[in-house]
Amino acid sequence: MILQPILDNLKITKLNEMQQASISATKKGNDILVLAPTGSGKTLAFLLPVLNNLTKESKGVQCLILVPSRELALQIEQVFKQMGTGFKVNCCYGGHPIKTERNNLEQPPAVLIGTPGRIAYHLRHQNFDESFVTTLVLDEFDKALEFGFTEDMSYIIGTLLSLKQRILTSATAMEEIPAFTGLKNHKEINFLQDVQSAPDLKLKKIQTTAEDKLDTLFELICKIGSKTTLIFCNHRETVDRISDLLIDKDLAHDIFHGGMEQDERERALLKFR
Structure with missing residues (x-):
C-alpha cells in the first residue's frame, strides 16, 4: 500500500x-x-x-x-x-x-x-x-x-x-x-484517555436576555460568516423554526432530522460535506 x-x-x-x-x-x-x-x-x-x-x-x-x-x-x-x-x-x-x-x-x-x-x-x-x-x-x-x-x-x-x-x-x-x-x-x-476528539475546540458561552433567542442566533451566524456551521436543536420543530428564519434572511442552509424522508436526509448530508 x-x-x-x-x-x-x-x-x-x-x-x-x-x-x-x-x-x-x-x-x-x-x-x-x-x-x-x-x-x-x-x-x-x-x-x-x-x-x-x-x-x-x-x-x-x-x-x-x-x-x-x-x-x-x-x-x-x-x-x-x-x-x-x-x-x-x-x-x-x-x-x-x-x-x-x-x-x-x-x-x-x-x-x-x-x-x-x-x-x-x-x-x-x-x-x-x-x-x-x-x-x-x-x-x-x-x-x-x-x-x-x-x-x-x-x-x-x-x-x-x-x-x-x-x-x-x-x-x-x-x-x-x-x-x-x-x-x-x-x-x-x-486511546480513550490519550486522544482528544477535537483538540482545537474552543467553548464559548453566548448570553442573552431575550425570551426568543432566534435573533441572537442569527447575529451569531452573521459573525461566524461563511464558515461551515452546525446548529444542534432539541426538537425538530425548533429546526423548522430556525430554517424559516434563515429562509426569510435569504441564508443558504439545509436541515436534517428524523421527520425527513431518507433521500432528503442523504441529500442534506452530501451537500453539507
Whole structure:
C-alpha cells in the first residue's frame, strides 16, 4: 500500500498516533480492538488496514463493514471513495431500495458497508457470496449492541467462514467482548484517555436576555460568516423554526432530522460535506 497518494487525496498531512498504531497492529493479521473517542479518526484507522488486505484478483466481497446507522455507512463509503484506491465500494442499509442494492451486488464490490439488519437480509437471500469475505470490521460496536443488533451480527459472523482478520472499534471501554465476535488473542489499542476528539475546540458561552433567542442566533451566524456551521436543536420543530428564519434572511442552509424522508436526509448530508 502506497500511503502518500491516499493522504493527499484526503488532504491529510500525516496519520495520528492512533491510526499509526492500528496499522502496525494489523500488519501480522492480528484481530484488533480500537478504543478511541468519536471524531478521533477511527474510520481511517480501520480503512487503511482493510485496504492492505484487498487484492485485485478476488472477484467477491473481500471486506464487510458493519455499522449501527445508515449515516455512518454513507460517511465511511465517502471516505473510502475519496481515498482513490481503485476498489469498488457499496452501501446497504434500511430505507435504501433493495432492488438497487441487489443490482449493485451482482457485480460485487471489494468492500461492502451496511447495517446488520440489511446485510443479514442479503445473506439470507444469497445476494452475495460470503465465502470471499476475509476481513470483518465492526465499527462503533458499542452502539450496535446498544441498538439491539446482537442477533443479526451473530448470524452474519456465523456465516463468514473465511475470515482472517476482525477489527472492532468502540468509543467506550468494554468490560467483555461477546463471544459471537470470534475475537481471539486480539490486540487492544486504547486511546480513550490519550486522544482528544477535537483538540482545537474552543467553548464559548453566548448570553442573552431575550425570551426568543432566534435573533441572537442569527447575529451569531452573521459573525461566524461563511464558515461551515452546525446548529444542534432539541426538537425538530425548533429546526423548522430556525430554517424559516434563515429562509426569510435569504441564508443558504439545509436541515436534517428524523421527520425527513431518507433521500432528503442523504441529500442534506452530501451537500453539507
